[in-house]
Amino acid sequence: MENNSENNNEKNLPESIFTEEEFSLEGYDKNIRQARNILFFLAALQMLLAIYLLYTSQGNAGWVSFAITTIVAVIFFLLGFWTKVKPHTAIISGLVTYILLWIGDSIFDPTYIYKGILVKIFIIIYLIKGLKDAKEAQAIKTMLGK
Numbered sequence: 504m505e506n507n508s509e510n511n512n513e514k515n516l517p518e519s520i521f522t523e524e525e526f527s528l529e530g531y532d533k534n535i536r537q538a539r540n541i542l543f544f545l546a547a548l549q550m551l552l553a554i555y556l557l558y559t560s561q562g563n564a565g566w567v568s569f570a571i572t573t574i575v576a577v578i579f580f581l582l583g584f585w586t587k588v589k590p591h592t593a594i595i596s597g598l599v600t601y602i603l604l605w606i607g608d609s610i611f612d613p614t615y616i617y618k619g620i621l622v623k624i625f626i627i628i629y630l631i632k633g634l635k636d637a638k639e640a641q642a643i644k645t646m647l648g649k
Contacts, residue, residue: 535590535640538633541626542583542597549576575604590637598630 553572557565578600585593605623608615 532636532640534629534632534636535586535594536633538590538594538597538630538637539583539586541629541633542579542586542593545597545601545626546576546579546583549573549579575600586633586637589641591634591641594630594634594637598627598634601626601630 549572553569553576556568556572559565560568579597582593582597582600585596605615
């Protein structure tokens with residue numbers, strides 16, 4: 504019985520005129536890879552910040568800051584790996600997380616909006632470039648049934 508339902512599902516999928524050998528995600532891979540590297544860069548930056556906060560803060564505040572910043576670093580790190588499986592979802596999650604952190608930090612320190620603005624813009628641009636290609640690549644993979 505399962506075999507019939509599997510055959511019916513395969514029949515309902517639209518067939519592509521291209522074979523897998525003819526299709527390559529090579530054009531999309533560069534920007535996705537750059538966005539992945541940005542996510543790993545953000546994870547490393549957050550981890551360095553966590554260590555700095557641990558050694559410069561007094562008392563329990565240092566440990567709390569360290570724990571929160573380490574969690575953020577782990578989130579960016581995992582999102583970087585997730586770009587291999589679901590690049591569009593991972594990159595958009597990373598972009599939203601980064602912007603929310605920027606807004607959150609700016610609430611506590613309004614001058615943070617302008618600190619390192621060029622680096623922040625660079626990060627956002629590369630994530631958006633990767634996001635565009637990841638959406639197209641993920642749609643093509645879905646169309647091919649991968």
